[in-house]
Amino acid sequence: GAVVSQHPSRVICKSGTSVKIECRSLDFQATTMFWYRQFPKQSLMLMATSNEGSKATYEQGVEKDKFLINHASLTLSTLTVTSAHPEDSSFYICSAQTGENYGYTFGSGTRLTVV
Amino acid sequence: RKEVEQDPGPFNVPEGATVAFNCTYSNSASQSFFWYRQDCRKEPKLLMSVYSSGNEDGRFTAQLNRASQYISLLIRDSKLSDSATYLCVVPGDSGAGSYQLTFGKGTKLSVIP
Numbered sequence: 001g002a003v004v005s006q007h008p009s010r011v012i013c014k015s016g017t018s019v020k021i022e023c024r025s026l027d028f029q030a031t032t033m034f035w036y037r038q039f040p041k042q043s044l045m046l047m048a049t050s051n052e053g054s055k056a057t058y059e060q061g062v063e064k065d066k067f068l069i070n071h072a073s074l075t076l077s078t079l080t081v082t083s084a085h086p087e088d089s090s091f092y093i094c095s096a097q098t099g100e101n102y103g104y105t106f107g108s109g110t111r112l113t114v115v
Numbered sequence: 116r117k118e119v120e121q122d123p124g125p126f127n128v129p130e131g132a133t134v135a136f137n138c139t140y141s142n143s144a145s146q147s148f149f150w151y152r153q154d155c156r157k158e159p160k161l162l163m164s165v166y167s168s169g170n171e172d173g174r175f176t177a178q179l180n181r182a183s184q185y186i187s188l189l190i191r192d193s194k195l196s197d198s199a200t201y202l203c204v205v206p207g208d209s210g211a212g213s214y215q216l217t218f219g220k221g222t223k224l225s226v227i228p
Contacts, residue, residue, distance in 0.1 A: 043219060043220040046216070046217075049215060104161070104216065106158040109158045111156065
């Protein structure tokens, strides 16, 4: 089946640094990629929707200058957390729609810890 | 009403028990629904899709009541491996043929030996 490869799976970074998370679709083209964030014991919350070749659409309350999304090709979308702070520590996960009838595939997630 | 609302849980049940989770949704235009399973610190994985009144797959049965905007998941003969958080998910139209997912907060199930 369709696979979305996400890495890194885990990253620890210092406050003020930037972290890039990559999601690649394998064996299919992901026109749209969704980026979610999940805090402990909370639901997955949509951060932004990225479309290949155009600007991402951010959900209310998500800073577009802090969470940079690039979707330059049909198989790669990246999320960069800039100037990371401890409150950005969370589980970040991407998802791509793989076809009709709402088929979705999730990446394996990235656990970010900012110290 | 919140977009997708679930029983908070946790549900602690013995092996072999039958357990049911409920979910209500606010978007009356939604046509399809999903139950996902999420293990601790892992990505969600699709468990069942519900397009009409219901769906059954082995020990798992999902039912949909459009009039009440209500979805349920029934697990029969619970196994230890069923321990996880179960997420009720409703797609919404993001435009241009793509659909974003709205997740419920999830219901945690622990199956006890």
